[in-house]
Amino acid sequence: MAYAYLFKYIIIGDTGVGKSCLLLQFTDKRFQPVHDLTIGVEFGARMITIDGKQIKLQIWDTAGQESFRSITRSYYRGAAGALLVYDITRRDTFNHLTTWLEDARQHSNSNMVIMLIGNKSDLESRREVKKDEGEAFAREHGLIFMETSAKTASNVEEAFINTAREIYEKIQEGVFDINNEANGIKIGPQHAATNASHSGGHGGQQAGGGCC
Amino acid sequence: EGALGQGTAPWAVSSAMFFTRGNASRGLHLGYSALCNQVWVTLANHYLQSISIDWEHFYLHEQRNLTEDVLGMQIDKDLRQSRSDLYGGSDVPQFHNALKRLLLAYAHWNGRICYCQGFIIPAAVILMVMERDEGDALKVLVYLLDKVLPANYFANNLSALTVDVAIFHDLLKIKLPELSQHLDRLCTAARKGSDERCRLPVTSVTTMQWFLTLFTSCFPKETILRVWDAILFEGSEVLLRVALALWTQLGEWIKKCQSLEELSQWLSQEMMETKLMDCSELMQAVYSMATFPFPQVVELREKYRLLPFQAKVAASSCHLKETQCKRKGSNDRDGGCPRAQNPQDCRDTARNEKRKGNCNMTKIVQATVGDNVLQHQSLYSTEQMATHPATLKQQYSKLTKRQQQNQCLTPRHGSNDSSSPGTPLRFKKSKVINRFLGGKKLKNSSKSNRVHHTPSPRVHHTPSPRVHQTPSPRTPQSTQKEQKNKITVPWCSQKRVPRKGLTRNLKVRSGCSDTVGLLEDQNDGGKTENVKVDDPIHIVMEESRKSSQLPREIETNYNEPLAIQLYEKEVDNLAGVGHLFKTLQIGEANDSLMAAESSNKPGVYVCSVELRKDQFRAKNFTAHSDMKTNLMNNIPLVHLSGKSFGTQNLALHGSCSNIQISPFNK
Numbered sequence: 001m002a003y004a005y006l007f008k009y010i011i012i013g014d015t016g017v018g019k020s021c022l023l024l025q026f027t028d029k030r031f032q033p034v035h036d037l038t039i040g041v042e043f044g045a046r047m048i049t050i051d052g053k054q055i056k057l058q059i060w061d062t063a064g065q066e067s068f069r070s071i072t073r074s075y076y077r078g079a080a081g082a083l084l085v086y087d088i089t090r091r092d093t094f095n096h097l098t099t100w101l102e103d104a105r106q107h108s109n110s111n112m113v114i115m116l117i118g119n120k121s122d123l124e125s126r127r128e129v130k131k132d133e134g135e136a137f138a139r140e141h142g143l144i145f146m147e148t149s150a151k152t153a154s155n156v157e158e159a160f161i162n163t164a165r166e167i168y169e170k171i172q173e174g175v176f177d178i179n180n181e182a183n184g185i186k187i188g189p190q191h192a193a194t195n196a197s198h199s200g201g202h203g204g205q206q207a208g209g210g211c212c
Numbered sequence: 213e214g215a216l217g218q219g220t221a222p223w224a225v226s227s228a229m230f231f232t233r234g235n236a237s238r239g240l241h242l243g244y245s246a247l248c249n250q251v252w253v254t255l256a257n258h259y260l261q262s263i264s265i266d267w268e269h270f271y272l273h274e275q276r277n278l279t280e281d282v283l284g285m286q287i288d289k290d291l292r293q294s295r296s297d298l299y300g301g302s303d304v305p306q307f308h309n310a311l312k313r314l315l316l317a318y319a320h321w322n323g324r325i326c327y328c329q330g331f332i333i334p335a336a337v338i339l340m341v342m343e344r345d346e347g348d349a350l351k352v353l354v355y356l357l358d359k360v361l362p363a364n365y366f367a368n369n370l371s372a373l374t375v376d377v378a379i380f381h382d383l384l385k386i387k388l389p390e391l392s393q394h395l396d397r398l399c400t401a402a403r404k405g406s407d408e409r410c411r412l413p414v415t416s417v418t419t420m421q422w423f424l425t426l427f428t429s430c431f432p433k434e435t436i437l438r439v440w441d442a443i444l445f446e447g448s449e450v451l452l453r454v455a456l457a458l459w460t461q462l463g464e465w466i467k468k469c470q471s472l473e474e475l476s477q478w479l480s481q482e483m484m485e486t487k488l489m490d491c492s493e494l495m496q497a498v499y500s501m502a503t504f505p506f507p508q509v510v511e512l513r514e515k516y517r518l519l520p521f522q523a524k525v526a527a528s529s530c531h532l533k534e535t536q537c538k539r540k541g542s543n544d545r546d547g548g549c550p551r552a553q554n555p556q557d558c559r560d561t562a563r564n565e566k567r568k569g570n571c572n573m574t575k576i577v578q579a580t581v582g583d584n585v586l587q588h589q590s591l592y593s594t595e596q597m598a599t600h601p602a603t604l605k606q607q608y609s610k611l612t613k614r615q616q617q618n619q620c621l622t623p624r625h626g627s628n629d630s631s632s633p634g635t636p637l638r639f640k641k642s643k644v645i646n647r648f649l650g651g652k653k654l655k656n657s658s659k660s661n662r663v664h665h666t667p668s669p670r671v672h673h674t675p676s677p678r679v680h681q682t683p684s685p686r687t688p689q690s691t692q693k694e695q696k697n698k699i700t701v702p703w704c705s706q707k708r709v710p711r712k713g714l715t716r717n718l719k720v721r722s723g724c725s726d727t728v729g730l731l732e733d734q735n736d737g738g739k740t741e742n743v744k745v746d747d748p749i750h751i752v753m754e755e756s757r758k759s760s761q762l763p764r765e766i767e768t769n770y771n772e773p774l775a776i777q778l779y780e781k782e783v784d785n786l787a788g789v790g791h792l793f794k795t796l797q798i799g800e801a802n803d804s805l806m807a808a809e810s811s812n813k814p815g816v817y818v819c820s821v822e823l824r825k826d827q828f829r830a831k832n833f834t835a836h837s838d839m840k841t842n843l844m845n846n847i848p849l850v851h852l853s854g855k856s857f858g859t860q861n862l863a864l865h866g867s868c869s870n871i872q873i874s875p876f877n878k
Contacts, residue, residue: 034292036295068331
């Protein structure tokens, strides 16, 4: 399927915070209460539309266990966006955010858009981390913040799409070098053709080339 | 059937029978599991015997100390999320409990690897095959993780696993060039990026998944059993073989994919649901694709072994070891003493050692991608080479002084028959040896102190007083006490096994540790850098398989950094180490100069043993060569927290007392 851009995402966070469930909810629109453990790395993809443009999100879902940290690190750099997930019902997952963030900042390109996600917002009764705290953390570190529930699908779409929008805006601003794939952005293979054939072609300001 | 019975192990007969039977009774796999049960346990027992572990003691007594803790909760949680219940039969909760105990027991046994989500399913498979006999299951799990898989496969940032993935990537290029090219074409765009590190080939992602789960993620039960049989028999190279067979199979479909995205999608979704391959076909492919050991794998492992990470020479790659042995062995024989070595050789090898030392994950990842690795290394190595000899010199002179202060040593006479079977271990000697530890200051004592006070709960379980034997300053008296205590440790390697192989082993070990110490020392950061040396246990196990035992020992013992120091030093000092080498059967005892020197300096040998040990400490050797080495030395060390690596230094004391010093007779 033709797309204007491909954005590469990475989902990180402690084990058991719901990374894979978020991905499943986003890609398949379903919730699996007992999701298989992620061993190593898995990936999913979905097409979204921003500004009338087809954007493909290629999402790399990583294992949260410490042992796999070295493997996941190697995926940071190729990502345009990162979803940093914690579990609002487990304080320790929130406490580990700093480590994750350091890791991500250290191994990613500097423009990577990071979205902080407090997952499991449906479990209000078991909440251990206040929404304010998440917001404060995000503000402090310059992240976008959102509370989601992979179970009820609340805010899941938004989380992924807002991140994509941020990236898209950065592209428009020229912050991202879209021809450098190390940024996790790729111009769609048929982008030029799409633009030409579509009657309401959305601005041909993107440089061509760079596709496979 | 021609592909069967490749194993040259003592159990080759049963192996051949095994596979034949498996092939013949396709579909009749009812009895297969039972066969696996017996054979796997036999293999595991063989291994445990070879490392002279008082298993019963560990299993019966140590297990009691297991408590519910954070790890237990984590395992509980993971078990619920895993598909382990597939192997649990009817009563899943009980199975999960058993599985949890098994995983905890392993974590307790090997604190360095501890627990990784990757081996839940493997453990479940083992438990199933062992018909829930947790004791046997633990043995097999220990055998699999400690012995069969390369060291650091599941530890030290999964470095060995990452290396294997990189090796596989290369192997694919060699064995399936067409497919590899097709994949490369798909990845071309991805490779345009300026930063190579982010380009983990999609094949590697999939292969890594297979390796991490030991193929439990992509095969049905019966295939898993067959594959594992092969792994347990033939060694870890089977992992690569199976992966290659799978990619060969997948190749047909992959060639239809026109873009990387399509491929990714296909790999992630379709593949896991498709029945990948007929079990017997797969095994046929695995056994017929190459001779054992797989020549290219051997080569590639050699190649990566020289890269900054310590690629692990798999249990199966004896060929590799042999090649090295021959090379180094001949060097040794030519000169009879390290000094006679070409200095350039020494430096070159030292540089290689340096490279190994520069182990950090970034580079490993680069290597996984397979780009520009060598350039990076050469940069690093030249930088550090500048200081290397100087540092060594300095330390050596310090140590020499200490040697001179300690001339009241046991005189040396007698022959080199240190390997004579049945010679008892002489702990009294260690008293002398440990004199050298008196007043020894560490360069980085803070490190050892930290180790000393490690608040690891596991330390308390440890029945051995060795926990306190950090290489910190000590008085000879306290050392003696500790030595005594050591002997009373009920279940560690103090068991006196008069087996020829084992006694050799003990000697081999000190040689290993030495190199490791120097390597580790060069690692940046206090991270958990573990370096694997050729497993001495494996050497013992291989004795029956290979007649050329001696060259391998030479290989294991040979110590380049030491050789460099020797090169820089005077003859009399050389003599001492020369004796050590001789005693350890490294060099030939035909150097008349050395012989003459030795008669004048009777105690030098002991000095040199100590010298080697001192070096570790002086250089802040955060050490431990390998789990397996430690196991042999001192089991309780295993229980130390994975983070307190310094404590494993203590193993040196163990080896100190365990080394055979038979040439010394009062």
